[in-house]
Amino acid sequence: MILRRNVFIPVLLFLLVGGLLYSCDNTSMQTASVIPDSVSYNFDVRPILSDKCFSCHGPDANKREAGLRLDIEDSAFKALQDNPSAHAWVPGKPDESDAFLRITTQDTSLLMPPLYSNLSLTSQEIAIIKKWIKQGARYEDHWAFVAPRKQAPPAIKKSAWPINEIDFFTLAAMEAKGFSPNEPADKERLLKRLCLDLTGLPPSVELMDAFLADTRPDAYERMVDQLLALPAYGEKMALHWLDLARYADSHGYQDDGYRTQWPWRDWVIHAFNENKPYNEFVTWQLAGDLLPDASMEQLLATAFNRNHKITEEGGVIPEEYRVMYVSDRTDLLGKGILGVTMECARCHDHKYDPFSQKEYFQLYSFFNNIREEGIESVIGGPETYAKKPMMQITNADVTNMLQFINKTDTGKMIVSVMGELDTIRPTFVLHRGEYDAPGEKVEPATPVSILPFDNSYPKNRLGLAKWLFDPKHPLTSRVYVNLLWQEFFGRGLVKTSGDFGMQGDLPSHPALLDWLAVDFREHNWDIKRLVKLMVTSATYRQSAIVSKEKLAKDPENIYLSRGPRYRIHAEFIRDLVLSSSGLLNPEIGGPSVKPYQPAGLWEGATSGRGLLSIYTQDHGAALYRRGMYTLIKRTVPPPALSIFDASNRDICEVKRLRTNTPLQALVMLNDPTVLEAARVLATKLQQEAGAPEAKIKQAFRRIVCRNPDAKETEVLVNYYQQERTTMDKSTAQKMIRVGESPLPQQADILEIASLMRVITAIYNLEETITKS
Structure with missing residues (x-):
């Protein structure tokens, strides 16, 4: 569809969002750095060494220079390999510490890091290391391990502010930085935030x-409980x-x-709605x-x-791809x-973290x-929709054991699952990771720096799951708590939510992260309880x-001295548009669907073989399913979702x-789903009694989730009147032909088209698709 001519829409949008502050998702801290009174290796020194030194003096033995390893204490303090009378660090004596002398020398032939590395230390970083040495050069185990x-x-x-334990930690950090928390958000905006977070x-x-x-x-707490009990909660969390x-x-x-893994998606939704404990949720998977x-x-x-990519190309080397599949599962766990x-x-x-190649394998x-x-098997009929080992699910299975699966037809349904060999396949360290270069034989074990594997556990995936949920495990609870925090606050307590290692960001609130991690474990890995704790906090409720x-x-x-404000996920933008218009089909689960999509995308990027070589759009109720049910073809992911940063699901993605x-503005102005939603809502409002102003207020409230103020109402009503006065019937007829939902025979075409323009403008407000 061609972008319509209308200079009034940009002016309208500018007026309506004027005064609102912009999002800061991609900006970085500008506060001046201060050298702390007590320098911490973990929080002050290690990040510098990790960035500037560990690539040559870290865990990777193959790349280590001069036999010097700076990431562990014993090696860093021993006599240097090429100068036994010198030491990299001499506690209390920076001027006798060879590593410090090398980072401060003016002699470029001795300077570290070397000039060719394009790395250098700032005066601030040098001052931190110098003070650390003076204070004894004390090493600490990496905080995350x-x-x-x-x-x-x-x-x-401010003792009256906290509502639960979370708030003590966040307020203490605010007060240390000279901040005060915001006032609570008003009830309208808070309800929208909560509904989007708990149901999408x-x-x-x-x-x-x-x-x-x-x-x-x-x-408010009653509302939280009500939303947690809705089936849509499981969809959002999934x-x-x-x-x-x-x-x-x-x-x-x-x-x-094509593949048929969607019954597993139905299970994930079911597991969240049943509040399956996280330890059980992960162990089963x-x-x-x-x-x-x-x-x-x-x-x-x-x-x-088994959700990883699987080849169906006839000319591949089977073992090469099998190794890729095993690596994919290992990397997902990591x-x-x-x-x-x-x-x-x-x-x-590993160049930065204490993981050897042997430990990887x-x-x-x-x-x-x-x-x-x-x-x-190569691409073909239903027998290729899943790969062995696999399970077949019959209608009787759905009726008797798997009632949560939304299976409406009588066709064959197969899902790729796990299944062990009858004998043990030996595992070898693969030289340079190559499938055909086996080296040392290894047995199942876990990285010692995280937690040694308890030999009382079986040496299989079940034992691995037991290891993950060992009470002494440093990562499992921290990582999931951080992922959920990211879901509700837009940024994890550890910003690099997929990397808690040496190169990852330090936690902004380490004591809070640890408190939540232990509390989560102590309360039997109860996900709904953890979610409720986060969203009922005063921290979350701020304006x-x-x-x-x-x-x-x-x-x-x-x-965290203000509430979260950022654009919602791509799938939830679609859901908001469909829900506010009344088009949404609330059916849960079942096969993925194919909504409107520009013609020719699949056909231009396909081999011409198989069920997904041609895009055959669905019709009827399937057009109005939630965004999470949109069919994802990896080589050509859904364009409207991709433009709003949805994952194409090639690899594990913990942060979008x-x-x-x-392009995002073009989607909201031209996508058939958005325009059809505007037309359907306009038709409903046109058929109701009342003045245009009341109808526009109702549309605004359904879409933006609050009452418009007087200025906003005035601008929108004026826009409607302008369109109603100037629009001709031919233009109106073209506008309302979008989408497949039926149009009532007795309808005022000009009024519907005029209201449709106003509603489209409301859908295009930044506030509409922003959680604030």
Whole structure:
């Protein structure tokens, strides 16, 4: 569809959003650095050494220079290999510390890092290292590899502000930086924020009315409980797990044939709605097939491990691809559940974290005993929709054991799952990670720096799951707590949510992260309880309004002195549009659907073989399913979702990008779904009694989720009147032909088209698709 001519829309949008402050997602802190009184190795020194020194003097033995390793204490303090009378660090004596002399020398032939590395230390970094040496050059274990401890909430000055324990930690950090928390958000904006976070949908007008009328002291907490109990909660929570688990509806690679993993997606939604404890949720997915007397549901959960890309190209080397599949599962465990860049140790010892290549393949070996092949079958009929090992699900299974699966037809349904070989497949360290270069044979084990593997556990995936949830494990609870915090606040307490290692960001609130991690474990890994704790905190309830001072000092809102404000995920933009218009089909689960899409995209990027070679759009109710059910073909992901930074599900993704591009404005102005929603809502309003002003106010409220103020109402009404006066019938007829939903025969075409223009403008407001 061609972008319509109308200069009034940009002016309208400018007037309506005037005065609102812009998002700061991609800006960085500008506050001046100060050398702390007590320099910490973990929080002050190690980040400098990791950035500037560890690539040559870190864990990777193959790249280590001069035999010097600076990431561990014993090596850093021993006599230097090429000068036994010297030492890299001499506690208390920077002028006798050879490493310090090398980073401060004026002799470029001796300077470290060397000039050719294009790395250098700032005067601030040098001053921190010097002070650290003077204070004894004390090393500390990496914070993320030390089991979390639950500290008592800190003392604060503004004692009336906290609602729960979270607030003590955040307020203490605010007060240390000279910030005060914002006032609570007004009820309308707070309800929209909460509904989007817990259901991915905007509140209905009826829900808004009920919440505004509820004056009980616990009205907000009651609303939280009500939303947590809705089926849509499971859908919302499932989306980030689908990204993490790289769920898609195609196999990937060139032919990119159709696959039927969607019953696993139904299970994930069901698991969140049933509030399955996180330890059980993960254990079933990693090793449900190995549980005693494993049920069909437990076996289905293991499809988590089989969501990776699978080739159907006839000319490949099978073992090469089988090794890729095993590596994919290993890397998913590292990034998605352990929060470390384990994949960096596949070809050599990790350059920054204490993971050897041998440890990588010891972890890899847990996933190396599956009854799978690198190439099983080429693209074709239903027999290729899943790859062995797989399970078949019948209608009787759905009726008797798997009632949560939305299976409406009688066709064959198969899902790729896990299944062990009858004998142990040996695992070898692969030289440079190459499938055909086996070296030392290894047994299943875990990185010692994280937590040694308990030999009382079975050396299989079930034992691996037990290791993950060992009370002494330093990462599992921290990583998931951080992922959920990221979901509700837009930024994790550890910003690099997939990397808690040496190169990752330090936690902004380390004591809070540890308190939440231990509390989560102590309360039996209860996800709904953790969610409720976060969204009922005073920290979460703050207004998102930002002062110039806070914007200058803390543009990323690291210190949480205001509420979260950022654009919602791509799928939820679609959901908001459909829900506010009344078009949304609330059906849960089932096969993925194919909504409107520009013609020719698939056909221009396909081999011409298989079910997904041609895009055949769905019709009827399937057109109005939630965004999470849109079919994802990996080689040509849904354009309207991709433009708003949705994952194409090639690999594990724990944090989406958040970009701002002109294409996003074009989607909101021209996408058939948006225009059809505007037309359907305009038709409903046109058929109701009342003046145009009342109808426009109702549209604004349904879409933006609050009442418009007088100025906003005036601008919108004027826009409607202008369109109503100047629009001709021919233009109106063209406008309302968008979409497949029927138009009533007796309808005022000019009024519908005029209202449609106004509603389209409201959909295009920044506030509409922003959580604030």
